[in-house]
Amino acid sequence: MITGKERFQRFLGGIVFDRAYKYIKKDPSGNIVKLIDFGQKLMGSNFPVKNYDAFRNAVRDPENVWNKFALSVIRECDGDYLKKMLLALGIGAGINGTKTVRANREKYKCNIPFLILFDPTSACNMKCKGCWSAEYGHKSNLSLDEMRSIVSQGTKLGTHVYMLTGGEPLIRKDDIFTLCEENPNCMFLCYTNATLIDDAFCLKMKELGNLTVAVSIEGNEQSNDERRGSGAYSKSMAAIDLLRSHGLIFGISVCYTSENIPYVTSDEFMDLMVDKGVRFAFYFNYMPVGKSAVPSLIPKPDQRAFMYLWLKKVRNSKTGKPLFFMDFQDDAEYVGGCIAGGRNYFHINSEGDMEPCVFIHFADSNIRKNTLLEGLKNPLFMAYYHNQPFNDNHLRPCPMLENPEYIKKIIADTKAASTDLVEKESAEELAAKTEKFAEEWAPVADKLWKENRHPNPKTQYYRDTPEAKSHK
Ligand code: SF4
Incomplete structure (x- = not known):
């Protein structure tokens, strides 16, 4: 409100x-x-x-x-x-949100997030390879009132950016429109397969102004449909053309794997996205979450190194592309490492479980029993607060992918339960899938870290309370 x-x-x-x-x-x-x-x-x-x-x-x-x-x-x-959009981001999130978040970090001595990611539904109308949503045996939902409560508690804490995933969030588009209408001071972004985007949706997006989408796409038709199913690419392209024709700001989200990196980093792919009017591209490293995950899809150390250097090239004002790129793994140096556990964000699944990260399916709090602030102060999120950053080398930020000893210790210490909606998975089972990568990546990441310049930590938007800084 x-x-x-x-x-x-x-x-x-x-x-x-x-x-x-x-x-x-x-x-x-x-x-x-x-x-x-x-x-x-x-x-x-x-x-x-x-x-x-x-x-x-x-x-x-x-x-x-x-x-x-x-x-x-x-x-x-x-x-x-x-x-x-600028009013929601500039005045809502930027001026008022930042001030309140910082004050609350000091007041409550815990992590207070800049953004919250939540799943309106676990239902999805597609079955992408390696996506846990495809495996959900049952469908669950957050009610409209639960989503309203997340946003109203969040804005009081200072959080003015909400990202929605799933499942396919646009299955709940009417409720999402209601949230946007009721909260013009907040920005909403839906990660979507784009199959439910039509003219009426674009007109509503334009009217609201505080809603954008990131269309999931993975390279060219062949690499995309290999993972997302036949016909997915052409549907995404049709939605992108429609979004552009309405003069909207929108982006893409790309999950990069050991198999599709050549496609999703090719000039051909990026130039096509620029030509199609895409304004931002969010890249996500494949994470082997869930018992049916495929660890061989984790990018290899030489591929991760390639991604890090590629990012510098595509963002360069002379050699780059006119697109705002962000890589949620390799850009950790701009935010001081892992942003989960409420440090900059956390995730709420469609059962209401408060998970530190969309890739960490464990919780000790649920919005149906706890307030957001209680969840932030409960042992699991406080373990993040006390242990972040998990590594001084921000090319190794993650307590699961690059420092798997942490996820085992945190879950053992806090006794957080598995929240996987398909089949419960222990922290040991999860860590077993990343240990080999973590070991092989460490020397490569350390060399890269030494050889490259990094942002001044003073400019990083994180952990700026004296109390937090004293925790190492
Ligand atoms: S837990 Fe891992 S994947 Fe999640 S925000 Fe932290 S570093 Fe990123």
Whole structure:
């Protein structure tokens, strides 16, 4: 629910956006430079002069990847949709959310997340290879009131970003629209197979402004349909074309495996996504979760090293692609390691279990019995709080994939129960599937870590309370 103060902030923010947007639209490159000049006069020495110069140079260079990205968004996306999204992200999550999250971290001495991922349903209308949803023997759901409660408790804690997965979340699209309508100060993102996206869905997305989607896709038609089933690729492409025709901001989500890395990192794939108007690409390392997982699909150490260096290349302002890339494994250095256990996020499954991460199917709290804050303060999430980061080398961030000794210890210490909806799995069984990879990856990751420059930890959005910093 939105407060009076937020309503006023959004009103003012809307006026500023409308004026700036109209001005920029007249002459994008020229007027962005003028706005930077104006910002420099206004903000004075708050930021180094070289930052303003770097922005100006980027805008003046037609070949700069980020310039191309910004201009294409301004040219092709719906202005009103863009405004509502920026208000939710900028004022809701950015200004008010960040402040509240930080204050609550200090107040409660536990992790408070920036985003919460939850599953409206375990039901899915597809059966992708290696996806645990495909194996669910029964279907379970969070009720609309339970989802409302997650968002209302979350916003009080400062959390203003909600990602929805499943199952296929769009099976519950009407309830998702209700959540978006009731919470214009929050941003919602659905990971979807896109089969339920039609004209009416796009029109509603445009009207709401605080909803986006990440379409699951894995390379070209052959590599995609190999895992997701015949015809999946063409359906995803049709949905992407529709989203673009409505001027929406949307992205893709890619699970990379030892088998599909050449496809999902190819120029052909990325250029096609850019041409199709995709704005962001979220990459996920395959995780061998569940008893039917296929450990041989975990990318090999040389493939992980390739992914790390590939990311640097595709984000480079000269050699990259005009697309916002994020890799949830190899980008850990930007957020100080593992973000789970509520440090930046946690997951709630369709049975209400509060899991530290979408890939860690264990819990000692459930939203049907506990408040979110109780769950964050219960032993499992506190074990994350006290042990993060799990490794000083952020190329080895995960307590399951790269440091499996941690997942065994945490589960043994906290007595958290398996929440796997198909077949219970012990921490030992889970760790047994990653130990070989962890051992082989360690020397490669350590060498890569030494050879490359890393972001300044002071700029990382995490763990900024003095109390938290004292825990190593
Ligand atoms: S538990 Fe592993 S997969 Fe989940 S956020 Fe942490 S590092 Fe990433």
